[in-house]
Amino acid sequence: MTTLTSPSLPHSEKRLYITLTVAVFAWLAAYNIIQPIANWISFTALGLAPDSRLGSSLAFFLYDVPKILLLLSGMVFGISIIRTFFSPERTRALLGGKREGVGNIFAAMLGIVTPFCSCSAVPLFIGFVESGIPLGVTFSFLIAAPTINEVAVVMLFGLFGWKVAGLYITSGLVIAIVAGFIIGRLKMERYVEDFVWQIKGGAQALGEKLTWSDRIERAWDSVKEIVGKVWLYVVVGIAVGAGIHGYVPADALAGIMGKSAWWSVPAAVLIGIPLYSNAAGVIPIVSALIEKGASLGTVLAFMMAVVGLSLPETIILRRVLKPQLIAVFIGVIAVAIIITGYLFNWIM
Amino acid sequence: MLTIKILGSGCANCKRLEQIAHKVVEDMSLEAEIIKVTEYPDIMKYNIMSTPGLVVNEKLVSTGRIPTPAEITTWLADAAMQAS
Numbered sequence: 044m045t046t047l048t049s050p051s052l053p054h055s056e057k058r059l060y061i062t063l064t065v066a067v068f069a070w071l072a073a074y075n076i077i078q079p080i081a082n083w084i085s086f087t088a089l090g091l092a093p094d095s096r097l098g099s100s101l102a103f104f105l106y107d108v109p110k111i112l113l114l115l116s117g118m119v120f121g122i123s124i125i126r127t128f129f130s131p132e133r134t135r136a137l138l139g140g141k142r143e144g145v146g147n148i149f150a151a152m153l154g155i156v157t158p159f160c161s162c163s164a165v166p167l168f169i170g171f172v173e174s175g176i177p178l179g180v181t182f183s184f185l186i187a188a189p190t191i192n193e194v195a196v197v198m199l200f201g202l203f204g205w206k207v208a209g210l211y212i213t214s215g216l217v218i219a220i221v222a223g224f225i226i227g228r229l230k231m232e233r234y235v236e237d238f239v240w241q242i243k244g245g246a247q248a249l250g251e252k253l254t255w256s257d258r259i260e261r262a263w264d265s266v267k268e269i270v271g272k273v274w275l276y277v278v279v280g281i282a283v284g285a286g287i288h289g290y291v292p293a294d295a296l297a298g299i300m301g302k303s304a305w306w307s308v309p310a311a312v313l314i315g316i317p318l319y320s321n322a323a324g325v326i327p328i329v330s331a332l333i334e335k336g337a338s339l340g341t342v343l344a345f346m347m348a349v350v351g352l353s354l355p356e357t358i359i360l361r362r363v364l365k366p367q368l369i370a371v372f373i374g375v376i377a378v379a380i381i382i383t384g385y386l387f388n389w390i391m
Numbered sequence: 392m393l394t395i396k397i398l399g400s401g402c403a404n405c406k407r408l409e410q411i412a413h414k415v416v417e418d419m420s421l422e423a424e425i426i427k428v429t430e431y432p433d434i435m436k437y438n439i440m441s442t443p444g445l446v447v448n449e450k451l452v453s454t455g456r457i458p459t460p461a462e463i464t465t466w467l468a469d470a471a472m473q474a475s
Contacts, residue, residue, distance in 0.1 A: 131440035131455065162402035163441040163455065165431055170440035242435050261456070359400065362431055 056256050063259060074113050081105035104285040111201040111277050112270065118197045119269050122156065123262035127253055129156050131167055138176050138184075143227050146180035151219035154187030155212075161189070161356040165363050172235065173242050179227015186376060187219035190351035194273055195322035202284065202330055210387065211343055218347070218379040225375050234368035276323035284330035307341045308384035312377055315348025325349045344384030352376060393423040393470055398434045398444030398454075405443040408457050412445070415463045421471060448474065 081102050085091050091098030134153045141149055159167075164185060171181040191212055200208035253261075318325075325346055332342045352373060360369060395412055399405025409427060416423045428434055437446060441455030445463070447470045453462070 135440065160402065160404065160441075162400055162405065162443075165400070166434065166440050166442055169431070169435050170438070238432050242432075362400075 059256055059259060070113060070117060073109070077109045077113075078106050100285040104281055107201065107281045107285070108278055111198060111281065112274060114201045115194065115197045115273070115277070116266050116270055118193045119266045120262045122193045123265035124258055125156050126265075127258040127261055129153065130251075131157060131163075131170065134184075135171055135174055135176065138171065138180060139174060141176075141180065143177050143179055143224060146177060147183040147220045147223045147227070150176075150180045150184040150223065151187040151216050154184045154219060155191045155216075157184075157188060159188035159192070161353065161359055164356055164359055168360070168363055169239050169242060172239060177227055178232055178235070179223045179225070181223075182226045182372065183219045183223025186222055186351065187215060189353065189356065190219065190347055191215040192322055192350070194269065195346070195350055198277070198280070198323060198326045199329075202281075202326065203333065207339070207343075210339070211346070214343060214383045214387070215347065215351070218351075218376065218383055222375045222379045226371060229371065231368050231371060234365040234371075236363050236365060239363050273321060273323040276321065276326075280323060280327040280330070283327035284334070287331045287334050307338075308344050308388065309381050311341045311345035312348045312381050312384065315345045316352050316373065316377060317354065318349045319353040319355065320349050322350050338388045340384040340387030340389070343387060344380050347380050347383075348377070351380070393421060393467060393474065394448055395423050395425045395467075396428050396444075396446040397425065398428045398437060398439060398446065399442040400429050400431065400434070402442070404457055408443045408445065411457065411460055412463060415460050415467065418460075419464060419467060421467060423467070 081104075082093075084105055085098055085102040086093050089101070091101065093099065093102070134157050137153065138146060138150055168181060168185060171184065172178065196208050196212060199211050329342055329346050332345070333339065357369060357373070360372070364372065395416070397405060397409045397412060399408070405427075409425065412425055416425065434442070434444065437444060437451050439451065439454045443455075443457065444451065445453040445458065445466075447466050450470070452458075452466045458466075
């Protein structure tokens with residue numbers, strides 16, 4: 044086993060902690076002044092009436108864009124620090140030896156904190172499976188990881204409050220656990236591509252000892268990378284939400300997507316599956332739907348179908364899963380999302 | 392001559408790592424061969440769990456992220472010293 048220390052860059056540790064403290068205070072200060080500033084710009088500087096459509100839309104936009112970007116930076120930073128404690132190798136070690144049931148629950152929870160990009164899905168899958176982790180438990184992880192990501196949670200929290208965000212996390216977890224468990228019970232090991240079973244398992248290939256300095260550097264790099272990738276989607280998403288907030292007549296969509304249309308949940312999921320978007324990009328549609336009377340269960344089902352099942356990921360998984368297993372994977376997730384959608388429509 | 396392998400199946404991160412690797416090699420004026428490994432059976436020989444992966448003279452140095460040019464420089468320098 045090779046142990047590496049990450050080569051440290053020429054910052055002194057003290058300077059890093061001072062910078063971090065200053066950043067936290069700056070964040071808190073910024074978070075508290077954006078609403079007054081947004082209102083001032085819209086109502087005082089530009090003289091728009093607070094209850095006019097343009098006035099309220101603009102104030103909403105000017106407040107929400109920096110708010111979401113701040114929340115996103117904070118959340119990505121926090122989660123990235125946590126992630127430095129949960130490398131895929133460590134996750135695999137934590138899951139090893141857990142039987143189904145308990146394993147599915149752990150796998151889903153670890154899926155939230157483990158870094159995940161579609162192209163890593165395959166090495167991760169192979170790594171888990173050939174080290175003896177049950178197939179169903181591996182799937183619980185693979186379902187939870189892309190679906191419950193911090194961008195989705197932050198945007199839902201920022202735009203709709205903690206109840207909606209909490210609901211999203213909970214349903215994502217439940218779906219991951221249950222779908223993974225069911226797939227495991229179906230005993231479809233022979234539908235995994237043969238070469239996977241032939242790979243010799245190895246001890247942990249790379250052991251890195253990270254200092255706190257390293258963790259903070261990596262978390263900050265993550266923030267730059269992720270916010271850099273999604274900020275435009277955030278701006279567009281909030282602009283669309285602000286526009287709809289002000290201008291589209293209320294309840295325009297209630298007829299199609301409201302509670303009374305029983306087929307709205309399956310329809311939302313079926314439409315959502317082939318669509319592929321990052322979590323930030325789907326939010327404009329989500330805000331539009333919620334603003335205009337669609338019921339929460341249907342909308343969350345749609346969002347999970349879009350974010351959780353992506354065409355690139357499915358194509359990549361085809362390298363390790365035979366078509367029957369991919370079909371079962373998609374099918375079980377779809378059904379689980381549909382049931383969750385109905386459930387929330389019923390209880391909300 | 393150093394052998395550098397980039398392990399990854401072609402997503403944006405893997406391509407970026409390849410570009411950074413080329414640049415570092417150029418900046419260091421090293422003689423190095425940069426190979427892209429894209430087939431999973433070959434990638435998994437290095438037992439990695441997240442891409443992109445970076446291998447220098449058959450030693451795995453990084454997985455799951457894009458290391459900084461400074462880090463890559465250090466690894467290449469170490470490998471060059473060990474080889475000579």
